[in-house]
Amino acid sequence: MKYILLMTGTKLGVDSYRAWSKSDIEAHFEFLRELNEELEESGEFVATEALAAPEQAKVVKAGEDGLPVTDGVFPEAKEFLLGYWIVDVDEPGRAYAIAAKLSAGPAPGGVPTSMPIEVRQIMTRRAEEQP
Numbered sequence: 001m002k003y004i005l006l007m008t009g010t011k012l013g014v015d016s017y018r019a020w021s022k023s024d025i026e027a028h029f030e031f032l033r034e035l036n037e038e039l040e041e042s043g044e045f046v047a048t049e050a051l052a053a054p055e056q057a058k059v060v061k062a063g064e065d066g067l068p069v070t071d072g073v074f075p076e077a078k079e080f081l082l083g084y085w086i087v088d089v090d091e092p093g094r095a096y097a098i099a100a101k102l103s104a105g106p107a108p109g110g111v112p113t114s115m116p117i118e119v120r121q122i123m124t125r126r127a128e129e130q131p
Contacts, residue, residue, distance in 0.1 A: 001096035002046060005085040005102060006118040010078060011114070022050070024108040031105045039087060046086035054080035084121065092112060096121050 009017075020028075039045035057080070063069040085102070089095050099117035107113045 001090070001092070001095075002086060002088050002122040003122065004090070004120050004122055005087065005095065005099050005100065007082045007084065008079045008084050008116055008118060011054065011080070014080065014082070020108055023114040024106075027106050028113075035098075035101060035105075036042075039085075043129070044087045044089050044094070044098070046088050048083065048085040051081060054082075092119075092121070111121070 018023075025033045034050060036045060058070045060068050060070050086099070087095060087098055089098070096119055100118050103115050104112040105115070
């Protein structure tokens with residue numbers, strides 16, 4: 001079963017991360033590299049990507065003529081998608097365990113970030129349902 005693990009954060013959280021020391025940022029990225037290697041070795045890793053900063057996001061909808069109409073991030077937005085992992089695991093509990101490990105990644109002083117990680121199963125069609 002494939003799951004997507006969505007890392008979200010608030011503007012305040014993103015701004016506080018930007019204030020971390022270089023060594024704290026390096027420690028956090030080393031934790032993430034090690035976790036990715038662990039998932040690759042176990043065969044559970046599918047993909048991961050970090051996303052551009054929230055202030056670079058655009059909301060797009062179709063205009064009356066079908067052409068894209070863009071707008072910036074709305075200031076009232078409470079959370080932003082920061083990145084994701086896709087994992088392929090045997091049961092949901094394993095996806096939850098990986099998400100908990102991501103959430104426990106180190107912040108300054110080595111304390112866990114406790115960042116919320118949303119876990120959602122990727123709904124794929126079965127072979128017999130493919131066109």
